[in-house]
Amino acid sequence: MSLSNTEKLLGIMAQLRSPDGGCAWDIEQDFYSLIPYTIEEAYEVADAIERGDLDDLRLELGDLLLQVVFHSRIAEERGLFDFEQVAGSIAEKLVRRHPHVFGDAVYQSDEERKQAWEQAKLEERQSKRSAELPDSVLDGVPGNLPALVQCEKIQNRAASHGFDWPEVLPVFDKVTEELEEVRDAWESGDQAHIQEEIGDLLLVAVNLARHLKVNPEIALRESTKKFSARFQYIEKHVQESGRDLRDCKLAELDALWNQAKQALKKK
Structure with missing residues (x-):
């Protein structure tokens, strides 16, 4: 009997x-x-999706799967867990977090479903925490996420517990x-204060x-590409025109920018 592709990958x-x-x-x-x-x-998976390159997406998903297999193999060698247990854990979690699909729960709205999802995640985090450590609804948000993603996740957590504008x-x-506070900080000349106020501005922009x-990470990526x-x-x-950008006056570059906006919008 031939090995399945998953078994073949694990063997390799x-x-x-x-x-x-x-x-x-x-x-x-x-x-x-x-x-x-x-x-x-x-990130390469995300890039393939955004480019609409489905052939590349298949390859990039394989590369991402390799990382899962790699980590699982290291864990197996250390007697911690293996790939089968990783797959089993996520399968159990999906069933547990979808009682409206695999159980008898009924949600009347998408908001109700979202609240139930967050509650299930909170209960999972609480079950993993040590008794002597303080509990927080923000526990479990990875500290090494990109700042924009982390900010959104933390705000979503706080909002799901009532801390949000209605x-x-x-x-x-x-x-x-x-x-306005950024402008005041800039006028003060205090660089540390400027940084602090810029951070506050970015945080409230994520809130908006x-x-x-709107997903702020996707929005910023799209604007950056634009x-x-x-x-x-x-x-x-x-x-x-045989010149360098530094040879041009700002007014000319600004005019070209407006021209680019029109030309690329048509495309």
């Missing part, structure tokens, strides 16, 4: 990690050394207030995104 990883004829690089890796590769592969208009006012049902496309349009036109 075991061979790569084997002290008897394995790969020296794979053998010397541990949980910590694999962190940057795991993060990078997750409507969006006060959030607009708060953005204006924080922007939440209220408007900025890059417009800037490259300017570069191309300046290069075609």
Whole structure:
């Protein structure tokens, strides 16, 4: 009987990690050394999705799966857990968090379903915590997430427990207030205070995104891509004139920027 692709992959990883004829690089890796590769592969999956390249998505998902298999193999060698237990854990969690699918629960709205999801996560976190440690609804948000993602998750947690504006208009006012505080800090010349107020402005901007049902990470990535496309349009036109960007006056570059906005919008 031929091995399934999953069994084949697990066997290949075991061979790569084997002290008897394995790969020296794979053998010397541990949980910590694999962190940057795991993060990078997750971002490459996101990139393939955003580019709409489904063939590349299949390959990138494979690379991400490799990281799961790699970590699981290291854990198995240490007698901690194996890939089968990893798969079993997530299967159990999915069933537990979807009682409306695998049980008798009925939710009347998407908001009610979301609250039940957050409550289930809270109960899971509480069951894992040591009795002597203080409990917080913010527990479990990874400290090494990108700042924008972490900010949104923490605000969602706080909001799910009632700490939130009931409507969006006060959030607009708060953005204006924080922007004025950035200006005051800038006028003071205190760089540490400027940084603090910029942070507060970004935080309330994330809050505004939440209220408007916009994912701030995706929104910023899209705006960054839009900025890059417009800037490259300017570069191309300046290069075609035989000049360098530094040779151009700001007014000319600004005019090209507006031209880029129109040209790329048509595309």
